[in-house]
Amino acid sequence: METIANKIDISLTTNSRISELEDGLNKFGRIFSDHMFVADFSDGEWSDARIIPYNDLSLSPATSAIHYGQSIFEGMKAYKNEEGETLLFRPKENIKRLNISAERMCMPDIPEDLFYDGLKQLLDIDKDWIPSAKDTSLYIRPFMFSTDSYIGVKPSDKYKFMIFTTPVGGYYTEPVKVKVETHYTRSANGGVGFAKAAGNYAASLYPAKLAQKEGYHQLIWTDAKEHKYIEESGTMNIIFVIGDKLITPSTSDSILDGITRDSVLILARDWGYNVEERKVSVDEVVEAAKSGNLKEAFGTGTAATIAQISLFNHKGFDYELPSIESREFSNQVSLYLQEIKRGKIQDTHGWIVKL
Numbered sequence: 001m002e003t004i005a006n007k008i009d010i011s012l013t014t015n016s017r018i019s020e021l022e023d024g025l026n027k028f029g030r031i032f033s034d035h036m037f038v039a040d041f042s043d044g045e046w047s048d049a050r051i052i053p054y055n056d057l058s059l060s061p062a063t064s065a066i067h068y069g070q071s072i073f074e075g076m077k078a079y080k081n082e083e084g085e086t087l088l089f090r091p092k093e094n095i096k097r098l099n100i101s102a103e104r105m106c107m108p109d110i111p112e113d114l115f116y117d118g119l120k121q122l123l124d125i126d127k128d129w130i131p132s133a134k135d136t137s138l139y140i141r142p143f144m145f146s147t148d149s150y151i152g153v154k155p156s157d158k159y160k161f162m163i164f165t166t167p168v169g170g171y172y173t174e175p176v177k178v179k180v181e182t183h184y185t186r187s188a189n190g191g192v193g194f195a196k197a198a199g200n201y202a203a204s205l206y207p208a209k210l211a212q213k214e215g216y217h218q219l220i221w222t223d224a225k226e227h228k229y230i231e232e233s234g235t236m237n238i239i240f241v242i243g244d245k246l247i248t249p250s251t252s253d254s255i256l257d258g259i260t261r262d263s264v265l266i267l268a269r270d271w272g273y274n275v276e277e278r279k280v281s282v283d284e285v286v287e288a289a290k291s292g293n294l295k296e297a298f299g300t301g302t303a304a305t306i307a308q309i310s311l312f313n314h315k316g317f318d319y320e321l322p323s324i325e326s327r328e329f330s331n332q333v334s335l336y337l338q339e340i341k342r343g344k345i346q347d348t349h350g351w352i353v354k355l
């Protein structure tokens with residue numbers, strides 16, 4: 001596969017937009033770095049790997065991804081350490097998951113070194129776009145979509161794999177208020193909820209919009225069958241501290257297996273917390289909130305990292321959670337993740353990849 005590495009064609013911009021970097025930090029994901037990586041799949045193989053100036057694509061109106069949704073993505077971040085080196089957090093997990101999503105959506109596997117070589121060279125070329133201020137990073141969006149121009153429903157023969165990046169500040173600026181959704185469904189057993197497939201997010205917009213009208217930021221999704229068990233929150237996994245235990249729904253085919261979630265659970269176990277991955281009923285969380293046993297609740301994800309939940313609504317009742325300052329575990333893990341990702345503390349888990 002080394003051959004692909006040598007074949008990345010590079011064409012640099014003559015008109016850098018780096019002066020927009022500061023502006024980008026205030027508008028999550030709206031300003032894009034100077035270059036993007038592109039590779040095309042056809043006749044059963046990947047070819048034409050290239051880095052070109054970030055620009056619009058030209059596509060047939062019959063492009064199958066637009067009609068039938070063979071489209072998947074990943075989300076990761078690059079950070080700068082004090083020496084100005086570029087650090088990635090557990091990038092192997094992203095390529096692994098991208099290929100899990102690809103398989104479910106009948107899309108081709110992306111070779112690890114195509115992904116890495118493209119990513120590394122792109123980050124090297126656009127390294128000045130990696131911000132270094134507190135709470136900032138360069139968000140990386142690898143994605144693949146089908147490109148056959150054909151209106152029959154079938155797996156496409158052609159695909160594009162691309163990576164672009166966008167400098168970002170914080171995602172949520174305040175703790176989030178969430179509503180437990182007991183009517184609409186994000187994903188069901190046997191479906192595609194475990195894949196980072198574009199359509200999952202489209203399906204979530206309408207119920208989320210209804211909750212936003214009522215004053216909540218996000219939903220807590222429940223199982224499709226009974227709406228009794230908690231799944232995840234918006235585009236984050238969810239973790240509760242009840243009494244002295246960390247409790248979170250086990251992953252399944254209806255839950256996205258988050259890398260942040262996994263990292264948080266590993267750290268919790270390292271630190272001697274009692275961690276339970278199992279079914280978590282809404283009733284259990286409501287009972288814990290009523291009795292004062294619910295100490296912490298937070299979402300985990302690459303974009304938001306640790307998003308504190310200040311309140312949740314269930315069947316018309318709002319349940320307030322303890323103050324953010326009182327939340328020992330999530331404050332500790334949030335700080336730890338911030339520091340390890342920026343190379344400020346020793347990486348004892350082999351999570352950090354230095355470019």
Ligand SMILES: *Cc1c(COP(=O)(O)O)cnc(C)c1O
Nearest residue numbers: 235236237256258259260301302
């Ligand atoms: C991406 C995502 C997450 C979080 O995954 P991370 O790997 O931690 O970024 C959780 N839920 C959904 C639905 C997601 O799309």
